[in-house]
Amino acid sequence: MPSEIKGYAGKLLRVDLTEGTLEDWPWDEQAYRSYLGGTGAGAKILYDEVPPDADWSDPVNRVVIASGPLGGTSVGGTGTISLVTKGALTGGATSVQANGLFGAYMRFSGYDGVVIQGASDEWKYLILKDGAAELRDASEIMGLDTYEVSNALKEIHGVRGRGAAVLSIGPAGESLVRWAGVFVDKGHSASHNGPGAVLGSKKLKAIIAFPGDRKVDVHDPDALNEAAKAIYEDVNYFRGTIGGVETGQKSGLGTLPVKNYTTNLWDASDEKVDAYGEKYLRDTYQVGREPCWGCRLLHCAWMEVKEGPYAGIVEEPEYEQLAAWGPAIGVDDVEASIMLSGLTDKLGLENNEAGWLTGWLMECFEKGWITEEQSGGFKIAWGDVWAVVELLEMISKREGFGDLLAEGIKRVSEK
Ligand code: SF4
Structure with missing residues (x-):
């Protein structure tokens, strides 16, 4: 369904790992405006759907992985995801962010976000591609580290390099290490408060998203390009924190x-x-x-x-x-x-x-x-x-x- 407002795909994907079901969940304009961005959407869903006394490993816990209205646009660095869940380290609500390509590709695949609930008996991975989603058996990629998962899934799906984006957990997430993280596109980490353990408790090893036509509909592309240019010029001194x-x-x-x-x-x-x-x-x-x-x-x-x-x-x-x-x-x-x-x-x-x-x-x-x-x-x-x-x-x-x-x-x- 096309979004009622520009800048959004107009739907989230609900993944129920207990039932093994996938369901498109349309969001209306009011919801998008009230709960801005990936963190806003995630906080709203966590608040509505997870009881305060639920344990982080309870299947009722949610992992919401979502982008925002700028995701995948001409603004630099908008491949970000925000991940919201009840974390394994403190048991409290948490939101963590990672950059890379995944947030953009998720939007190009037709989803503003993914809501993961329940817990599977068998390990799975999720595919997001061209407005549709599929859960598959993950036995081939179990035990792999986060770099290896990225390579393996791209090989399985016949793409290389930036032809897909992969979000995954490593052996630590599989083992429910309380401070295991979630990793995107090799090395981008959304990791504080154990979101990797939460995904591990649900037995979801990875998500692969494809870029499709690489388009997000925005209200005024020229104005956005101008703003993107100005943002870039403002920060082009940045060389990371490596030194x-x-x-x-x-x-x-x-x-x-x-x-x-x-x-x-x-x-x-x-x-x-x-x-x-x-x-x-x-x-x-x-x-x-x-x-x-x-x-x-x-x-x-x-x-x-x-x-x-x-x-x-x-x-x-x-x-x-x-x-x-x-x-x-x-x-x-x-x-x-x-x-x-x-x-x-x-x-x-x-x-x-x-x-x-x-x-x-x-x-x-x-x-x-x-x-x-x-x-x-x-x-x-x-x-x-x-x-x-x-x-x-x-x-x-x-x-x-x-x-x-x-x-x-x-x-x-x-x-
Ligand atoms: S500054 Fe670095 S982390 Fe930020 S968007 Fe650019 S490459 Fe990614």
Whole structure:
């Protein structure tokens, strides 16, 4: 059904995973105007449909993934989604956003949003294409990390690169890690408060959306293009936050989190600090760009560590990732920080909680507050990169000590 007002597809998709049904849900002008954007729609639906005392893993919980009136237009960066649910970490209402292409492609597929409810017996993935939707068996993609799911679904559906957008959970979401995130187009993360665990509880592994005719009907395309141009000119200085560790250190203001925030004095050499700078990172590692929908800013590039123990290719890490996997855990090798940033996203873990938990564990082991007896033989010290890899993998599969840590730092520290 065409939308009554420009800028909207005019319907949401209701996915009932208990029943295995898909239903178009038309929204009228009043609803769109009253509950603006993806977060507005999600908040309204959550408020109306999820009882206050419902647990996050109760099938009655909803995951609303929605765009807004600018989604997929000429305004740069409007591939954003807002995801609204009752989160697994706090049990409270939460809204998280991720950029990329998915929000735009969902709208091109004919939906302003998707409302996911119920819980399936078997793992599924959802297809959004040309105004229609389909649920399919996900057994082929189970256990894959978020980068692998994206590759696998594109291969299954015969597209490459930007020919489809994929939203998924990694092994952490499958294992119901309370701080598992939802990841879009490799590395865009909508992750705070455990939305990946909520999708995991419903047994929905991924959604793939196709771009169709790449059109969204707007009221005045010329005026919107002018506004988009002005917005771009206003922000075209932006280069992401990738260089924040270097600038934080060199500012002399003591803004860096060092060794689980026990100090703000980082003793890395000048050469090591320089390697965390934006120019060095782009000159040394950037191998291609992967901008979000319509975005012309120099941000969201592919970073490749070409050789050595940390070799691999990851989506551009942000400041919070490089700080978490650098000074906060006693690492001063930027290539290790890049690798750990990518690994966290691939496993489907939320980066902030991962960094805090790791730094906290390192401090606990240093001070003897946690023993190997308690951890089942696992131990970790400041700067031990391979122990971090082992830790993240253990958590994402809820193996051994990782099962407890999957509950999140607050619950673990209370034990
Ligand atoms: S590429 Fe970066 S700046 Fe552009 S929309 Fe995406 S996240 Fe925002």
